[in-house]
Amino acid sequence: MSVPDKLISRIPKIGEQRDRGEVVAVLKLNGVITPHPSPLARGAINLSALESALTRAFEHDKLRAVALQVNSPGGAPTQSGLVAERIRQLAEKKNVPVLAFAEDVAASGGYWLACAADEIYAHRTSLVGSIGVVSGGFGFPGLLERFGIERRLHTAGENKARLDPFSPERDEDLEWLHKLQTQLHEQFVDWVRQRRGDRLSAAEDLFTGDVWLGSKAAELGLVDEVGNLREVLARRYPDAAIVVAEPKKPLLARLGLGAPAAGLVDAVEHRLLWSRFGV
Template sequence: MNVPEKLADKLAARLPLIGDRVDRSPVVAVVRLHGVITPTPSPVSRGSISLNTVESALAKAFGHDRLLAVALAINSPGGSPTQSALVGERIRELAAKKNVPVLAFCEDVAASGGYWLACAADEIYAHRTSMVGSIGVITAGFGLTGLLERFGVERRVYTAGEHKHRLDPFSPVKEEDVAWLKGLQGELHTQFTDWVKQRRGDKLADDPDLFTGEVWTGARALELGLVDGLGSLREIVGQKYPEAEISVAEPRKPLLARLGIAGGGASVFGTAGDKVLSAIDAVEQRAAWSRFGL
Protein backbone atom coordinates (compact mmCIF):
# COMPACT_ATOMS: atom_id res chain seq x y z
CA MET A 1 0.00 0.00 0.00
CA ASN A 2 1.48 3.34 -1.02
CA VAL A 3 1.49 6.52 1.09
CA PRO A 4 -1.59 8.18 -0.50
CA GLU A 5 -3.62 5.02 0.08
CA LYS A 6 -2.55 4.86 3.74
CA LEU A 7 -3.57 8.49 4.25
CA ALA A 8 -6.91 7.83 2.59
CA ASP A 9 -7.56 4.84 4.85
CA LYS A 10 -6.72 6.84 7.98
CA LEU A 11 -9.02 9.67 6.90
CA ALA A 12 -11.85 7.27 6.10
CA ALA A 13 -11.46 5.60 9.50
CA ARG A 14 -11.94 8.93 11.26
CA LEU A 15 -15.06 9.88 9.33
CA PRO A 16 -18.35 8.61 10.82
CA LEU A 17 -20.52 6.35 8.75
CA ILE A 18 -23.63 7.95 7.26
CA GLY A 19 -25.84 5.98 9.60
CA ASP A 20 -23.78 7.07 12.61
CA ARG A 21 -23.95 10.80 11.91
CA VAL A 22 -25.34 12.94 14.68
CA ASP A 23 -28.35 14.95 13.57
CA ARG A 24 -27.53 18.59 12.94
CA SER A 25 -29.31 21.24 14.99
CA PRO A 26 -32.51 22.80 13.66
CA VAL A 27 -32.34 26.40 12.49
CA VAL A 28 -34.25 29.60 13.11
CA ALA A 29 -33.59 31.70 10.02
CA VAL A 30 -33.45 35.47 10.48
CA VAL A 31 -34.44 37.99 7.81
CA ARG A 32 -33.50 41.62 8.40
CA LEU A 33 -36.14 44.11 7.27
CA HIS A 34 -34.34 47.39 7.88
CA GLY A 35 -35.04 50.73 6.23
CA VAL A 36 -37.74 52.80 4.60
CA ILE A 37 -40.18 50.78 2.51
CA THR A 38 -39.87 52.04 -1.05
CA PRO A 39 -39.69 50.64 -4.60
CA THR A 40 -36.98 53.20 -5.48
CA PRO A 41 -34.07 52.89 -3.04
CA SER A 42 -31.53 55.71 -2.90
CA PRO A 43 -27.83 54.78 -3.06
CA VAL A 44 -27.11 57.24 -0.24
CA SER A 45 -29.95 56.16 2.06
CA ARG A 46 -29.84 54.03 5.22
CA GLY A 47 -31.19 50.98 3.42
CA SER A 48 -34.59 50.20 2.02
CA ILE A 49 -37.22 47.49 1.88
CA SER A 50 -39.16 46.29 -1.14
CA LEU A 51 -40.22 42.92 -2.48
CA ASN A 52 -37.30 43.08 -4.90
CA THR A 53 -34.68 43.77 -2.22
CA VAL A 54 -35.87 41.14 0.27
CA GLU A 55 -37.01 38.32 -2.04
CA SER A 56 -33.63 36.57 -2.10
CA ALA A 57 -33.28 36.71 1.69
CA LEU A 58 -36.80 35.35 2.17
CA ALA A 59 -36.10 32.53 -0.29
CA LYS A 60 -32.92 31.60 1.59
CA ALA A 61 -34.62 31.74 4.97
CA PHE A 62 -37.64 29.63 4.06
CA GLY A 63 -35.53 27.29 1.93
CA HIS A 64 -33.31 26.12 4.78
CA ASP A 65 -33.21 22.32 5.04
CA ARG A 66 -33.33 22.31 8.87
CA LEU A 67 -35.84 25.11 9.28
CA LEU A 68 -37.71 25.33 12.56
CA ALA A 69 -39.00 28.91 12.35
CA VAL A 70 -38.35 32.23 10.62
CA ALA A 71 -37.65 35.42 12.56
CA LEU A 72 -38.15 38.89 11.08
CA ALA A 73 -35.87 41.57 12.55
CA ILE A 74 -37.80 44.75 11.75
CA ASN A 75 -36.51 48.30 11.96
CA SER A 76 -38.61 50.50 9.69
CA PRO A 77 -40.56 53.78 9.95
CA GLY A 78 -42.81 52.68 7.08
CA GLY A 79 -43.20 53.81 3.51
CA SER A 80 -44.99 52.43 0.46
CA PRO A 81 -48.32 50.71 1.26
CA THR A 82 -48.02 48.56 -1.85
CA GLN A 83 -44.52 47.29 -1.06
CA SER A 84 -45.56 46.69 2.55
CA ALA A 85 -48.46 44.56 1.35
CA LEU A 86 -46.39 42.71 -1.25
CA VAL A 87 -43.69 41.76 1.25
CA GLY A 88 -46.26 40.79 3.88
CA GLU A 89 -48.16 38.61 1.43
CA ARG A 90 -44.95 36.93 0.27
CA ILE A 91 -44.03 36.08 3.85
CA ARG A 92 -47.44 34.52 4.45
CA GLU A 93 -47.21 32.58 1.18
CA LEU A 94 -43.83 31.08 2.10
CA ALA A 95 -44.89 30.37 5.68
CA ALA A 96 -47.93 28.44 4.47
CA LYS A 97 -45.89 26.56 1.88
CA LYS A 98 -43.20 25.51 4.39
CA ASN A 99 -45.63 25.17 7.31
CA VAL A 100 -43.34 26.98 9.75
CA PRO A 101 -44.10 29.70 12.31
CA VAL A 102 -42.95 33.27 11.72
CA LEU A 103 -41.91 35.58 14.56
CA ALA A 104 -41.43 39.34 14.21
CA PHE A 105 -39.10 41.39 16.39
CA CYS A 106 -39.57 45.16 16.47
CA GLU A 107 -36.28 46.92 17.07
CA ASP A 108 -36.06 50.74 17.26
CA VAL A 109 -39.24 51.26 15.29
CA ALA A 110 -41.91 49.19 13.56
CA ALA A 111 -44.34 51.90 12.57
CA SER A 112 -46.81 52.36 9.74
CA GLY A 113 -45.59 50.05 6.96
CA GLY A 114 -43.06 48.64 9.41
CA TYR A 115 -45.92 47.41 11.59
CA TRP A 116 -47.70 46.15 8.47
CA LEU A 117 -44.67 43.89 7.94
CA ALA A 118 -44.71 42.78 11.58
CA CYS A 119 -48.31 41.65 11.19
CA ALA A 120 -47.17 39.10 8.61
CA ALA A 121 -45.77 37.14 11.56
CA ASP A 122 -47.68 34.71 13.77
CA GLU A 123 -46.20 36.32 16.87
CA ILE A 124 -44.82 39.84 17.37
CA TYR A 125 -42.27 40.89 19.99
CA ALA A 126 -40.76 44.26 20.81
CA HIS A 127 -38.33 45.87 23.20
CA ARG A 128 -40.10 47.87 25.88
CA THR A 129 -38.62 51.05 24.35
CA SER A 130 -39.47 50.23 20.71
CA MET A 131 -41.77 52.56 18.78
CA VAL A 132 -44.74 50.51 17.52
CA GLY A 133 -47.96 51.25 15.67
CA SER A 134 -48.76 54.30 13.54
CA ILE A 135 -51.63 52.48 11.85
CA GLY A 136 -52.57 55.22 9.43
CA VAL A 137 -51.69 56.83 6.10
CA ILE A 138 -49.66 59.97 5.47
CA THR A 139 -48.88 61.96 2.33
CA ALA A 140 -46.39 64.83 2.34
CA GLY A 141 -45.03 67.21 -0.25
CA PHE A 142 -44.00 70.81 -0.89
CA GLY A 143 -45.91 73.82 -2.15
CA LEU A 144 -43.72 75.79 -4.56
CA THR A 145 -46.31 78.25 -5.84
CA GLY A 146 -44.62 81.41 -7.11
CA LEU A 147 -41.11 79.99 -7.06
CA LEU A 148 -40.72 79.76 -10.83
CA GLU A 149 -42.16 83.23 -11.41
CA ARG A 150 -39.62 84.63 -9.00
CA PHE A 151 -36.86 83.48 -11.32
CA GLY A 152 -38.66 84.44 -14.50
CA VAL A 153 -39.53 80.87 -15.47
CA GLU A 154 -42.85 80.09 -17.11
CA ARG A 155 -44.17 76.57 -16.61
CA ARG A 156 -46.31 75.00 -19.32
CA VAL A 157 -48.37 71.85 -18.74
CA TYR A 158 -50.56 70.15 -21.35
CA THR A 159 -52.81 67.22 -20.51
CA ALA A 160 -55.46 64.97 -22.00
CA GLY A 161 -57.86 63.95 -19.26
CA GLU A 162 -59.74 66.14 -16.83
CA HIS A 163 -57.91 64.94 -13.72
CA LYS A 164 -54.47 64.25 -15.14
CA HIS A 165 -52.89 67.25 -13.46
CA ARG A 166 -53.63 66.84 -9.75
CA LEU A 167 -51.67 68.16 -6.76
CA ASP A 168 -49.08 70.03 -8.81
CA PRO A 169 -46.60 71.53 -6.30
CA PHE A 170 -46.13 74.57 -8.58
CA SER A 171 -49.86 75.38 -8.64
CA PRO A 172 -52.24 76.57 -5.91
CA VAL A 173 -53.97 73.82 -3.95
CA LYS A 174 -57.41 72.81 -5.23
CA GLU A 175 -59.93 71.64 -2.66
CA GLU A 176 -61.25 68.98 -5.03
CA ASP A 177 -57.73 67.54 -5.32
CA VAL A 178 -57.36 67.43 -1.54
CA ALA A 179 -60.73 65.68 -1.26
CA TRP A 180 -59.63 63.13 -3.86
CA LEU A 181 -56.38 62.49 -1.98
CA LYS A 182 -58.16 62.06 1.34
CA GLY A 183 -60.46 59.55 -0.32
CA LEU A 184 -57.46 57.49 -1.40
CA GLN A 185 -55.94 57.76 2.06
CA GLY A 186 -59.19 56.61 3.63
CA GLU A 187 -59.32 53.55 1.39
CA LEU A 188 -55.70 52.63 2.17
CA HIS A 189 -56.31 53.19 5.88
CA THR A 190 -59.23 50.76 5.77
CA GLN A 191 -57.06 48.15 4.05
CA PHE A 192 -54.34 48.63 6.67
CA THR A 193 -56.85 48.35 9.51
CA ASP A 194 -58.40 45.22 8.02
CA TRP A 195 -54.96 43.60 7.69
CA VAL A 196 -54.13 44.29 11.34
CA LYS A 197 -57.50 42.96 12.50
CA GLN A 198 -57.12 39.88 10.32
CA ARG A 199 -53.67 39.08 11.65
CA ARG A 200 -54.09 40.10 15.31
CA GLY A 201 -57.72 39.09 15.80
CA ASP A 202 -59.04 39.10 19.36
CA LYS A 203 -55.58 39.92 20.73
CA LEU A 204 -56.32 43.59 20.02
CA ALA A 205 -57.59 45.73 22.87
CA ASP A 206 -60.84 47.65 22.52
CA ASP A 207 -59.22 51.08 22.39
CA PRO A 208 -60.56 53.99 20.31
CA ASP A 209 -57.02 55.23 19.55
CA LEU A 210 -55.81 51.95 18.10
CA PHE A 211 -56.23 52.94 14.44
CA THR A 212 -55.70 56.70 14.69
CA GLY A 213 -52.06 56.62 13.56
CA GLU A 214 -50.78 56.91 17.13
CA VAL A 215 -47.41 55.42 18.06
CA TRP A 216 -46.69 53.63 21.33
CA THR A 217 -43.74 52.18 23.18
CA GLY A 218 -43.33 48.43 23.11
CA ALA A 219 -44.57 48.24 26.69
CA ARG A 220 -47.81 50.05 25.84
CA ALA A 221 -48.14 48.11 22.57
CA LEU A 222 -48.21 44.92 24.64
CA GLU A 223 -51.13 46.26 26.67
CA LEU A 224 -52.97 47.15 23.46
CA GLY A 225 -52.41 43.73 21.91
CA LEU A 226 -50.23 45.02 19.10
CA VAL A 227 -47.41 42.73 20.24
CA ASP A 228 -47.35 39.39 22.04
CA GLY A 229 -44.40 39.95 24.34
CA LEU A 230 -41.31 41.95 25.22
CA GLY A 231 -37.77 40.82 24.53
CA SER A 232 -34.96 40.66 21.99
CA LEU A 233 -34.67 38.23 19.13
CA ARG A 234 -31.94 36.12 20.73
CA GLU A 235 -33.70 36.12 24.08
CA ILE A 236 -37.08 34.96 22.75
CA VAL A 237 -35.68 32.50 20.22
CA GLY A 238 -33.45 31.05 22.94
CA GLN A 239 -36.48 30.52 25.17
CA LYS A 240 -38.79 29.10 22.51
CA TYR A 241 -36.24 27.07 20.54
CA PRO A 242 -33.30 26.34 22.89
CA GLU A 243 -31.93 23.61 20.61
CA ALA A 244 -31.91 25.78 17.49
CA GLU A 245 -29.11 27.63 15.76
CA ILE A 246 -29.72 31.20 14.57
CA SER A 247 -28.84 31.71 10.92
CA VAL A 248 -29.09 35.12 9.23
CA ALA A 249 -30.32 34.98 5.62
CA GLU A 250 -28.49 37.72 3.76
CA PRO A 251 -30.00 39.16 0.57
CA ARG A 252 -28.18 38.75 -2.70
CA LYS A 253 -26.18 41.90 -3.43
CA PRO A 254 -26.34 43.67 -6.80
CA LEU A 255 -23.51 42.84 -9.18
CA LEU A 256 -21.71 46.18 -8.81
CA ALA A 257 -21.95 45.98 -5.02
CA ARG A 258 -20.42 42.50 -5.15
CA LEU A 259 -17.58 43.98 -7.18
CA GLY A 260 -16.96 46.51 -4.43
CA ILE A 261 -18.52 49.54 -6.09
CA ALA A 262 -20.47 51.39 -3.40
CA GLY A 263 -24.09 52.26 -3.99
CA GLY A 264 -24.53 49.72 -6.74
CA GLY A 265 -22.92 52.12 -9.23
CA ALA A 266 -25.51 54.90 -9.26
CA SER A 267 -23.12 57.34 -7.61
CA VAL A 268 -20.42 56.45 -10.14
CA PHE A 269 -22.31 56.34 -13.42
CA GLY A 270 -25.40 58.43 -12.67
CA THR A 271 -26.02 61.84 -14.19
CA ALA A 272 -26.06 65.04 -12.17
CA GLY A 273 -29.87 64.90 -12.23
CA ASP A 274 -29.81 61.36 -10.86
CA LYS A 275 -27.58 62.50 -8.02
CA VAL A 276 -29.90 65.39 -7.16
CA LEU A 277 -32.93 63.09 -7.13
CA SER A 278 -31.03 60.59 -5.00
CA ALA A 279 -30.17 63.35 -2.55
CA ILE A 280 -33.83 64.40 -2.35
CA ASP A 281 -34.87 60.79 -1.78
CA ALA A 282 -32.30 60.52 0.98
CA VAL A 283 -33.65 63.66 2.67
CA GLU A 284 -37.20 62.32 2.52
CA GLN A 285 -36.13 58.96 3.93
CA ARG A 286 -34.16 60.70 6.67
CA ALA A 287 -37.29 62.67 7.53
CA ALA A 288 -39.22 59.40 7.89
CA TRP A 289 -36.75 58.22 10.53
CA SER A 290 -36.59 61.59 12.30
CA ARG A 291 -40.31 61.41 13.13
CA PHE A 292 -39.30 58.78 15.68
CA GLY A 293 -36.19 60.53 16.95
CA LEU A 294 -33.84 58.32 14.93
Protein backbone atom coordinates in the same frame (compact mmCIF):
# COMPACT_ATOMS: atom_id res chain seq x y z
CA MET B 1 -2.80 11.34 2.10
CA SER B 2 -2.16 13.87 -0.65
CA VAL B 3 -3.85 17.28 -0.68
CA PRO B 4 -6.19 16.35 -3.59
CA ASP B 5 -7.20 13.16 -1.77
CA LYS B 6 -7.99 15.16 1.38
CA LEU B 7 -10.20 17.55 -0.56
CA ILE B 8 -12.03 14.71 -2.30
CA SER B 9 -12.64 12.98 1.03
CA ARG B 10 -14.57 16.03 2.27
CA ILE B 11 -17.09 15.93 -0.61
CA PRO B 12 -20.28 14.12 0.50
CA LYS B 13 -20.93 10.87 -1.38
CA ILE B 14 -24.03 10.61 -3.56
CA GLY B 15 -27.05 10.03 -1.34
CA GLU B 16 -25.18 11.16 1.75
CA GLN B 17 -26.85 14.00 3.68
CA ARG B 18 -25.24 15.94 6.47
CA ASP B 19 -27.43 16.47 9.51
CA ARG B 20 -27.40 20.17 10.36
CA GLY B 21 -30.02 19.82 13.08
CA GLU B 22 -32.96 22.13 13.65
CA VAL B 23 -32.79 25.67 12.34
CA VAL B 24 -34.39 29.04 13.10
CA ALA B 25 -33.92 31.48 10.22
CA VAL B 26 -33.64 35.20 10.96
CA LEU B 27 -34.76 37.50 8.14
CA LYS B 28 -33.58 41.10 8.43
CA LEU B 29 -36.13 43.73 7.36
CA ASN B 30 -34.15 46.89 7.85
CA GLY B 31 -34.77 50.23 6.16
CA VAL B 32 -37.33 52.29 4.31
CA ILE B 33 -39.93 50.41 2.26
CA THR B 34 -39.58 51.65 -1.31
CA PRO B 35 -40.08 50.23 -4.81
CA HIS B 36 -37.12 52.15 -6.24
CA PRO B 37 -33.97 51.69 -4.13
CA SER B 38 -30.82 53.42 -5.22
CA PRO B 39 -28.06 51.22 -6.68
CA LEU B 40 -26.05 52.27 -3.62
CA ALA B 41 -28.85 51.82 -1.07
CA ARG B 42 -27.93 49.69 1.94
CA GLY B 43 -31.27 49.81 3.75
CA ALA B 44 -34.29 49.52 1.45
CA ILE B 45 -37.12 47.00 1.59
CA ASN B 46 -39.09 45.76 -1.41
CA LEU B 47 -40.15 42.37 -2.74
CA SER B 48 -37.62 42.30 -5.56
CA ALA B 49 -34.70 42.94 -3.21
CA LEU B 50 -35.97 40.48 -0.59
CA GLU B 51 -37.10 37.53 -2.72
CA SER B 52 -33.82 35.62 -2.58
CA ALA B 53 -33.45 36.19 1.17
CA LEU B 54 -37.05 35.08 1.73
CA THR B 55 -36.44 31.91 -0.24
CA ARG B 56 -33.27 31.14 1.70
CA ALA B 57 -34.99 31.76 5.04
CA PHE B 58 -37.75 29.24 4.36
CA GLU B 59 -35.81 26.57 2.45
CA HIS B 60 -34.14 24.72 5.35
CA ASP B 61 -35.22 21.09 5.73
CA LYS B 62 -35.44 21.18 9.53
CA LEU B 63 -36.84 24.67 9.89
CA ARG B 64 -38.46 25.28 13.26
CA ALA B 65 -39.41 28.94 12.81
CA VAL B 66 -38.62 32.14 10.94
CA ALA B 67 -37.86 35.32 12.89
CA LEU B 68 -38.40 38.73 11.29
CA GLN B 69 -35.99 41.37 12.60
CA VAL B 70 -37.97 44.54 11.81
CA ASN B 71 -36.47 48.01 11.90
CA SER B 72 -38.44 50.24 9.54
CA PRO B 73 -40.30 53.58 9.65
CA GLY B 74 -42.50 52.47 6.76
CA GLY B 75 -42.80 53.70 3.21
CA ALA B 76 -44.62 52.39 0.15
CA PRO B 77 -47.91 50.65 1.05
CA THR B 78 -47.89 48.34 -1.97
CA GLN B 79 -44.42 46.97 -1.22
CA SER B 80 -45.43 46.56 2.43
CA GLY B 81 -48.37 44.43 1.33
CA LEU B 82 -46.39 42.43 -1.24
CA VAL B 83 -43.62 41.50 1.19
CA ALA B 84 -46.07 40.64 3.99
CA GLU B 85 -48.17 38.46 1.67
CA ARG B 86 -45.09 36.64 0.40
CA ILE B 87 -44.04 35.88 3.98
CA ARG B 88 -47.48 34.42 4.68
CA GLN B 89 -47.40 32.31 1.50
CA LEU B 90 -44.06 30.77 2.41
CA ALA B 91 -45.01 30.28 6.07
CA GLU B 92 -48.18 28.41 5.13
CA LYS B 93 -46.36 26.33 2.52
CA LYS B 94 -43.70 25.27 5.04
CA ASN B 95 -46.16 25.18 7.96
CA VAL B 96 -43.78 26.98 10.31
CA PRO B 97 -44.44 29.78 12.80
CA VAL B 98 -43.21 33.30 12.10
CA LEU B 99 -42.09 35.58 14.94
CA ALA B 100 -41.47 39.31 14.47
CA PHE B 101 -39.12 41.38 16.62
CA ALA B 102 -39.43 45.16 16.55
CA GLU B 103 -36.15 46.96 17.09
CA ASP B 104 -35.91 50.78 17.09
CA VAL B 105 -39.01 51.28 14.93
CA ALA B 106 -41.79 49.08 13.56
CA ALA B 107 -44.11 51.83 12.43
CA SER B 108 -46.50 52.38 9.54
CA GLY B 109 -45.37 49.96 6.81
CA GLY B 110 -42.85 48.53 9.27
CA TYR B 111 -45.72 47.48 11.52
CA TRP B 112 -47.56 46.13 8.45
CA LEU B 113 -44.57 43.82 7.92
CA ALA B 114 -44.51 42.80 11.58
CA CYS B 115 -48.16 41.76 11.32
CA ALA B 116 -47.14 39.09 8.81
CA ALA B 117 -45.86 37.19 11.86
CA ASP B 118 -47.92 34.93 14.12
CA GLU B 119 -46.37 36.60 17.17
CA ILE B 120 -44.84 40.05 17.62
CA TYR B 121 -42.25 41.03 20.23
CA ALA B 122 -40.81 44.47 20.91
CA HIS B 123 -38.17 45.99 23.14
CA ARG B 124 -39.72 48.14 25.83
CA THR B 125 -38.28 51.23 24.09
CA SER B 126 -39.29 50.27 20.53
CA LEU B 127 -41.62 52.61 18.65
CA VAL B 128 -44.61 50.63 17.40
CA GLY B 129 -47.77 51.48 15.48
CA SER B 130 -48.40 54.54 13.28
CA ILE B 131 -51.36 52.77 11.68
CA GLY B 132 -52.27 55.49 9.25
CA VAL B 133 -51.49 57.02 5.87
CA VAL B 134 -49.48 60.15 5.15
CA SER B 135 -48.42 61.99 2.02
CA GLY B 136 -46.54 65.24 1.76
CA GLY B 137 -44.88 67.62 -0.62
CA PHE B 138 -44.24 71.28 -1.35
CA GLY B 139 -46.06 73.97 -3.27
CA PHE B 140 -44.21 76.56 -5.37
CA PRO B 141 -46.77 78.66 -7.30
CA GLY B 142 -45.80 81.85 -5.44
CA LEU B 143 -42.11 81.22 -6.11
CA LEU B 144 -42.71 81.08 -9.86
CA GLU B 145 -44.69 84.31 -9.78
CA ARG B 146 -42.01 86.07 -7.76
CA PHE B 147 -39.32 85.34 -10.33
CA GLY B 148 -41.54 85.89 -13.33
CA ILE B 149 -41.45 82.26 -14.42
CA GLU B 150 -44.34 81.04 -16.56
CA ARG B 151 -45.51 77.50 -15.87
CA ARG B 152 -46.47 75.58 -19.03
CA LEU B 153 -48.29 72.33 -18.33
CA HIS B 154 -50.20 70.49 -21.06
CA THR B 155 -52.32 67.41 -20.37
CA ALA B 156 -54.88 65.17 -22.05
CA GLY B 157 -57.33 64.38 -19.26
CA GLU B 158 -58.53 66.96 -16.78
CA ASN B 159 -57.11 65.12 -13.76
CA LYS B 160 -53.74 64.15 -15.21
CA ALA B 161 -51.88 66.86 -13.27
CA ARG B 162 -53.49 66.49 -9.86
CA LEU B 163 -51.54 68.10 -7.01
CA ASP B 164 -48.92 69.59 -9.33
CA PRO B 165 -46.51 71.39 -6.95
CA PHE B 166 -46.23 74.42 -9.25
CA SER B 167 -49.99 74.96 -9.48
CA PRO B 168 -52.44 76.18 -6.80
CA GLU B 169 -54.20 73.40 -4.89
CA ARG B 170 -57.73 72.60 -5.99
CA ASP B 171 -60.47 71.54 -3.57
CA GLU B 172 -61.45 68.62 -5.81
CA ASP B 173 -57.85 67.34 -5.80
CA LEU B 174 -57.69 67.44 -2.01
CA GLU B 175 -61.00 65.59 -1.81
CA TRP B 176 -59.65 62.92 -4.17
CA LEU B 177 -56.48 62.56 -2.09
CA HIS B 178 -58.47 62.23 1.12
CA LYS B 179 -60.61 59.46 -0.38
CA LEU B 180 -57.50 57.62 -1.57
CA GLN B 181 -55.86 57.90 1.84
CA THR B 182 -59.05 56.73 3.55
CA GLN B 183 -59.20 53.63 1.37
CA LEU B 184 -55.54 52.79 2.08
CA HIS B 185 -56.11 53.38 5.80
CA GLU B 186 -59.07 51.00 5.80
CA GLN B 187 -56.97 48.31 4.13
CA PHE B 188 -54.22 48.81 6.72
CA VAL B 189 -56.73 48.54 9.58
CA ASP B 190 -58.31 45.42 8.05
CA TRP B 191 -54.87 43.77 7.81
CA VAL B 192 -54.05 44.54 11.44
CA ARG B 193 -57.43 43.26 12.63
CA GLN B 194 -57.06 40.12 10.51
CA ARG B 195 -53.62 39.33 11.87
CA ARG B 196 -54.01 40.45 15.51
CA GLY B 197 -57.66 39.48 16.04
CA ASP B 198 -58.97 39.53 19.59
CA ARG B 199 -55.51 40.29 20.96
CA LEU B 200 -56.14 43.95 20.16
CA SER B 201 -57.33 46.10 23.02
CA ALA B 202 -60.71 47.82 22.75
CA ALA B 203 -59.72 50.40 25.37
CA GLU B 204 -58.21 52.92 22.94
CA ASP B 205 -58.47 53.87 19.32
CA LEU B 206 -55.43 52.16 17.84
CA PHE B 207 -55.83 53.45 14.31
CA THR B 208 -55.24 57.20 14.60
CA GLY B 209 -51.63 57.06 13.38
CA ASP B 210 -50.16 57.33 16.89
CA VAL B 211 -47.08 55.39 17.96
CA TRP B 212 -46.40 53.76 21.32
CA LEU B 213 -43.39 52.41 23.18
CA GLY B 214 -43.07 48.64 23.17
CA SER B 215 -44.29 48.24 26.75
CA LYS B 216 -47.50 50.17 26.01
CA ALA B 217 -47.90 48.41 22.67
CA ALA B 218 -47.96 45.11 24.57
CA GLU B 219 -50.78 46.42 26.79
CA LEU B 220 -52.74 47.45 23.69
CA GLY B 221 -52.26 44.10 21.96
CA LEU B 222 -50.22 45.52 19.09
CA VAL B 223 -47.41 43.19 20.22
CA ASP B 224 -47.61 39.99 22.23
CA GLU B 225 -44.76 40.51 24.67
CA VAL B 226 -41.84 42.72 25.54
CA GLY B 227 -38.65 40.89 24.63
CA ASN B 228 -35.77 40.73 22.20
CA LEU B 229 -34.80 38.27 19.51
CA ARG B 230 -31.86 36.70 21.30
CA GLU B 231 -33.63 35.92 24.58
CA VAL B 232 -36.90 34.77 23.02
CA LEU B 233 -35.28 32.41 20.52
CA ALA B 234 -32.98 31.01 23.21
CA ARG B 235 -36.00 30.27 25.37
CA ARG B 236 -38.27 28.92 22.64
CA TYR B 237 -35.73 27.03 20.51
CA PRO B 238 -32.71 26.29 22.73
CA ASP B 239 -31.34 23.49 20.53
CA ALA B 240 -31.82 25.15 17.13
CA ALA B 241 -29.07 26.76 15.11
CA ILE B 242 -29.66 30.41 14.18
CA VAL B 243 -29.02 31.29 10.54
CA VAL B 244 -29.38 34.81 9.13
CA ALA B 245 -30.88 35.66 5.74
CA GLU B 246 -30.64 39.22 4.50
CA PRO B 247 -30.76 40.89 1.09
CA LYS B 248 -27.48 41.08 -0.76
CA LYS B 249 -26.03 44.57 -0.93
CA PRO B 250 -25.95 46.17 -4.38
CA LEU B 251 -22.68 45.60 -6.22
CA LEU B 252 -21.47 49.20 -5.89
CA ALA B 253 -22.21 49.16 -2.16
CA ARG B 254 -20.27 45.90 -1.71
CA LEU B 255 -17.31 47.44 -3.53
CA GLY B 256 -17.56 50.70 -1.60
CA LEU B 257 -17.81 52.65 -4.84
CA GLY B 258 -20.04 55.36 -6.22
CA ALA B 259 -20.35 59.11 -5.96
CA PRO B 260 -22.07 60.38 -2.82
CA ALA B 261 -24.44 62.46 -4.94
CA ALA B 262 -25.80 59.37 -6.69
CA GLY B 263 -28.24 58.58 -3.92
CA LEU B 264 -28.62 62.04 -2.39
CA VAL B 265 -32.35 62.45 -3.05
CA ASP B 266 -33.13 58.96 -1.76
CA ALA B 267 -30.93 59.54 1.28
CA VAL B 268 -32.74 62.77 2.18
CA GLU B 269 -36.15 61.17 1.74
CA HIS B 270 -35.17 58.16 3.85
CA ARG B 271 -33.68 60.40 6.54
CA LEU B 272 -36.96 62.33 6.76
CA LEU B 273 -38.93 59.13 7.25
CA TRP B 274 -36.67 57.99 10.07
CA SER B 275 -36.64 61.45 11.68
CA ARG B 276 -40.42 61.40 12.13
CA PHE B 277 -39.75 58.90 14.92
CA GLY B 278 -36.72 60.65 16.38
CA VAL B 279 -34.18 58.07 15.17
